[in-house]
Amino acid sequence: MRENGAQDDRDAFEGGLGAAMKQAGEGFSVAGRPLVDGGVARGRRRAVLRRGAVVTGSVAALAVIGVGGTYVTGDIGVSQDGGNGAAVGAQATDKAGRTEEPSDPYTGQQVIRTLEELLPPGKFSKQTGRGTTGEGDRKDVHAPYASVVYDDGHGKAAVSVSLDRQHPDRKLPEGELSCPDKNLNAFESCSATTLEDGSRLVLFKGWEYPDRRVETKRWYADLLTPEGYRISVTEWNAPAEKDAPVSRPAPPLSSARLKALVRAEEWHPIIASLPEPAQPPLEQPAPQGQNGDVILDKLIKQLPGRLAVKASGGQETEYAYVVVDDGKGESFVQINVQPGRSDVEGELFGPDAKVLPDGTKVTTSQGPGEKGGDGVQMWTVDTLRPDGFRVVISAFNAANQNEPSTRETPALTLPELKKIATNKTWRP
Structure with missing residues (x-):
């Protein structure tokens, strides 16, 4: 039984953006390149280390996200970062290079509906999402995502997906779409593999907070296809990424189900409708700072x-x-x-x-x-x-x-x- 009632897209954007940025920071670590924890001191002293530490997560960018050119997971709408967690959404894709208008645009409601139809039977609530053309006050945004609270009968869980498109020739930043360094980011398990079709897949199981100050778990799958399609799904064992009591022992989807969800063909038409990314420069700028x-x-x-x-x-x-x-x-x-x-x-x-x-x-x-x-x-x-x-x-x-x-x-x-x-x- 589905309880429709997606909130307006502007609220969704504001909630999802914070989540996406967080995720991007973790890695693309996983979610992106693992965000290196370079903070050295406390208070403001930590903040000024931003240039020295990455975010995997590696990774990140804002594709919706980052562990740093990476977009780790997080909850988009409900709240993303987890790094490649919930809403492995915003990537570090250069949106400025996109000039073409998307064809056959998809609305936020359609992205939400696609996520719900791909999940096992259950009840849905607190849906938020954004389509491929941007909606409300952000028509310039091309970062579709959907976030729902899903209940399969064993407890409510936040689940989100973020979608993006990058040029197939874009070179991934170091550490993106790889597992985070366990000395910097504690987790239960992580795998980063290249599939038979050439896609890069990260499957991550960890916690919302690496120090486990609370037992909120964050699991995610992050996929990049040879065509440049980026699909990230994040889930928690709570109805929100943060500030919500744990409602079940573990997130609802196993690693196998997460893999199947990010590989679903239903995402491809949505991503294909995004503006075609600009051709990346032949020579990438050399990284600044000492190796x-x-x-x-x-x-x-x-x-x-x-x-x-x-x-x-x-x-x-x-x-x-x-x-x-x-x-x-x-x-x-x-x-x-x-x-x-x-x-x-x-x-x-x-x-x-x-x-x-x-x-x-x-x-x-x-x-x-x-x-x-x-x-x-x-x-x-x-x-x-x-x-x-x-x-x-x-x-x-x-x-x-x-x-x-x-x-x-x-x-x-x-x-x-x-x-x-x-x-x-x-x-x-």
Whole structure:
């Protein structure tokens, strides 16, 4: 039995956009490229690391989304990001390059109806959606999506889909349509495969919050076909992405059903009606900032000899991490290397900052970790050269920020962190 009553498209857009952006951040991680968690300090100090951390999710973009040119999942309408979660919707597609008007446009109601017809029998409520031409006050938006609350008799669950179209020759950003780094984003399971028809598929099972502050689960499927059709479906075990009590042990659709849903041919006519994306440039612009692999190599070479590297990773530019162990437990260490950050000087380097003979400003902090893991402590040294070249490094008393602490203090001391951050080797 279906309870029709989609809300107006403007409300849907506002709700879905936030969700999509969130998702995009997680990855395209999964949903997009996994958003690297480069935040280093607290409060505003974290915010200024936006350039150093990706979002998988990798990924993201705003296709409706991102884990960062990636559009991870989330709930679009109900609320998306999850990263490639619920509304794996908005991708990082260049909408500005689309000039043709879509043919045979689809309304938001038609997108909602398609989602409902493809789901197993059940009751539907709180439907929101947007069609292929944009509706209401946003006729310039080409990012169709649908979001519903679905009840199969075992509890209500938010389910959303986002659709987009990109040029077949567009090169995916690093990390997009791949699984997130488990040291940065905890999850139950994830697979990223290339199907027999050449499509790229990510199937993800995780939580709305990696630190599991609540038991809201977010599962999603993210598909990109050789034609450039992007379909993302996200589901939760609650009637909303956030701020709603868990209503069932797990989301309603298994990985097999999610796979079948994103591969359904019914989505193709809707996406095909979107304006044809512009041809991508023959040469993609080179990423700005130092290469992440180079940063990682420099970091490892400067670690004290007592530390054994157990894991490592990072992102394409500006960020890297290691998990080290001195025999007393694993410790997560992350670093951002960012040129041109004079804009944060007044915000992060106040009158109490120490000034070295070469003019480098240095601040230190010790406090709780950013992700909320039980007992996690974060020690940070932040440095800014006179020309705006910034190096900020943090160490934790845990193998990652999402899980409880594994040792009393981080494996590196503040003086050791300062020595690394101020080393001249960071200059390109």
